Amino acid sequence: MANVAMPADRAEPNYLEVTTNSHKGILGWLLSVDHKRIGLLYLYTMLAFFAVAVGFGFMIRLELLTPGKTVIDAQTYNQFFTLHGIIMIFLFIIPGLPAVFGNFFLPIMLGAKDVIFPRLNLLSWYLFIIGGLIAVSAWLMPGGSADTGWMFYVPYSLRTTTNVVPALLAAFVLGFSSILTGINFITTIHRMRAPGMTFFRMPLFVWSLYATAWVQVLATPIIGITLALVMIERALGVGIFDPSLGGDPVLYQHLFWIYSHPAVYIMILPAMGLVSEVIPVFARRTIFGYKFIAFSSLAIALFGSLVWAHHMFTAGMSDTAMFVFSFLTFFVSIPSAIKVFNWVSTLYKGSIQADPPLLYVLSFIFQFSIGGFTGLMLGALSTNIHLQDTSFVVAHFHYVMFGGTGFGIFAAMHYWFPKMFGRMYNLKVATAAWAVVTVGYNLLYFPLFISGYLGMPRRYYDYLPEFQPYHMVSTVGSWILIFGLIVMFWNLWRGMRSGPKAPMNPWGGVTLEWTTQTPPIVENFREVPTVTTGPYDYSRYESAAKEGK
Amino acid sequence: MFTSSSSFTNSVDALFTYIVVLSLIVLVGITAAMVYFVVKYRRSKNPVPVNIEGNTTLEVLWTAIPLALFMSMFYFGWTGYKEMRSAPADALPVNVTARMWQWGFEYPNGLKTDTLYVPAGRAVKVLLRSQDVNHAFFIPAFRVKKDVYPNKVNDAWFVSDRVGRYDIACAEYCGLNHSYMYSAVQVMDQSDFDAWFSSASAKAGVPAVLAAAK
Amino acid sequence: MSSSAHTAVHHVHRDDYGSRMGMWLFLFTELILFGGLFIVYAVYRFVHQQEFHLAAQELNTVVGLLNTVILLTSSMTAAMAVTAIQKGNVRFAKGLLWVTVLFAGAFMLNKYFEWSAKIHHGIYPGSPDLLAKPEGEILYFGLYYVMTGLHALHVIIGVVFFLFILRQIGQGKVTPTSYVRLENSALYWHLVDLIWIFLFPLFYLIH
């Protein structure tokens, strides 16, 4: 796609070797304004938080292995699922693709030297880390960490004696970090595109980040003010959310979901963008329906802002609200369906190499589809009434967020790994780990659909004996999943330390990041690339292969 | 679990099955196509890709067909829900009070119980209030659920023809013993119910008159 | 993006247009932040119309009016400061910024007296006098303190921005050829004004 001559003998120090400031060692990282180094800072801290939250998830599942007390008491259980939610949502899934891989690759994919506000970018990371530390530190304070669930529903979050305020403050700070990243990305996309890089020549990952960034900028402030109000309410008792002073708990839920539903799209959109990158590369052909996928990202961002109250169908809203929100909920499924159909069509008549990144993407499509279909059962009113607040919702949510976005993050790690670190991991081990992770994952979450339909409520420390078979299968699934994750990360770690040197373009990608040195130099390109074609121009593979034969 | 039914059980299950069947067809289709393409067009067998940019007819089709199906799901969901919202005028009103972590029931004559006794075949309307935080009144077997708030009265209704005892659970997280906030609804024959009602009322010292809201 | 040197030195890319774009996006988040509070206000005013009406009688319209005039005037001087620096009149720009900061101080002083009078009358969150009132009035005053308080916080942030710009003018970092930071600080100040334009009628003019 770009005409950048890059003789291999002119290798320059890459971004891992030199930094943007005069410091060496750790300060060279902590004070660096290089978007790639910041991306890696995000990657390492995000994975650390992920490991912590997986630990909480493991304990939750272990506790649910048998009815009654298995390992932890009810209070600890309630705190664990709250921490699991807060960390996974605000510190793993939301920053996972945009802040790590968006930071690293958005400027490169646009042919730019950096994001437009590099120092603001570093500030975002510091806010992220401060917020994360606040969230985790509440665990060590007297009173213990919050036991409200990550939704902080009032009035329980006003009454509990646990440390709710640090958790709220953490989410507030993390929201601010997310907003700054969004502002940076939108402005970068508008201002930093290389010559010839029109909007419709941008890779679809960039499109998805653009849509995501808008949701980050326009929806996050609502959660900021809402959580701030809960803090103010706890400190001063202004009455806004306290029903004993006239406050309305349902209004809190509206405000919470005005952000948190679109936030689901903040989480899934970049993963969809990633899928749209990976499939053409491994099928060696152009994406099917580029514009439809690009516009469906914007459509998802728009419709995603219109449907929040479908989380509140049992709250006793007006019938009008029930009608409107259910009706529009079905519309948000359409752009997602369009994407899935286009992805599968892109595999048609490709020349497919099933390497680990593609395998994770295939799992993504399967699991995200299940998540989407079960969303239909939750979108229809009468079935929603039965399924709301049961483990069916937990399964649906995890199928979209973990089976979707989580697998998207894993795919991204395997896809861009050689470019980021200049080394390669073991493909066979990675494939085996993918198989284990996929099996463990489905074993963990699928039984929850069934038990939820049979009436197993969510956030239950204890349960009726008839649900035990489902919980047992699920817990065993969690062990398999965690084993697979350990193998996966161990393999990546080993590749990073001592894997063979990776070539510039191991998968045969044609977006700009594959035209620059591996690992990239500090300002990404020796010469500003000029773009002359669309992002997935694989015609040279077609013609080269024909000539070769 | 499926042994009993309320008036809603059948309609909810029917819609659920409808969506599950449609979803399975599409899911199997997508997955099979995906796996088939990956195997059939693997690079060793198919080294030369064909670049297909897209197909507007297909895009229109796979926008319009799902949309039509989704609209049918929405429609059945809405009609099913309308039914849940229209309690008959002669439904037996029962005040339900939720507090951490118990359910309390009060009949029109002032009789208070901790299990919900109802006559089979008679519509029952529960008026839900909370004394502290949010709860949710959930009878899985009847497909009935409604949140319970401290500052307003929500309501729900059901009618069950089948005698038996069914769980009532709290479905909105409410703190420490959320998972123990169970009670039960006991569906009895009209004659058993009348006998129970007069003896329980006598014991509680309230007149055994079941003044239903007409 | 003209330079293509390849040292480890990072080239900070100057793009005033991009800076303004970033600032506007940030202003949107501020607008929506207050927007959340306006949603809360709208819902509670809708539910408790009478009580809001009664509670509003307790506010002093004259004080609110005075602060409105102060903010509108300061907004004008901030805007003029941009014109002054564009015309190369740095001293006048500094003078105008100092006037803006003084107006902001006057606004805060006024606010201080207004709040103290309320608190003196026993109307503050959690006070026995307030808790004795109907729910709608509690909500009105809760919102009054939160919304005007958050607004006052933004006034303070705006002043900090201006003091920073004044320093940068002194250091020669904000100049007639490079003044986007002044422009952005002025934009922030106009936002503070913009929000007050709505707060004033919603709290002081319910008759």
Place this chain on the structure above:
Amino acid sequence: MSEQTHEHGHGHVVPYGKYVFIWLALIAFTGITVTAAGIGLGNWTIVLALAIASAKSWFVLNYFMHLRYEDAVFKTFIAVAFITFAIFITFTFWDYSFTR
């Protein structure tokens, strides 16, 4: 880059007199809104107050904040922001303005 038209360029210079004029308009609007509230128009008071506040913000946005002199991109942005807020508030009222 596509929107490179005003690279480093001087923005539009608005003369001082125009700001004074806008300021006068804003003060006049403030006077009208206070007077109108004093008359007591019942339910129309809030409608009028919000209409005047919107008119005032239009002046502030266009002149003080120079939106008039910015590109279409900026205008599109602000339209998106206002539409988003409008959605948030109207959709919340799908619940509150109808019988629950």
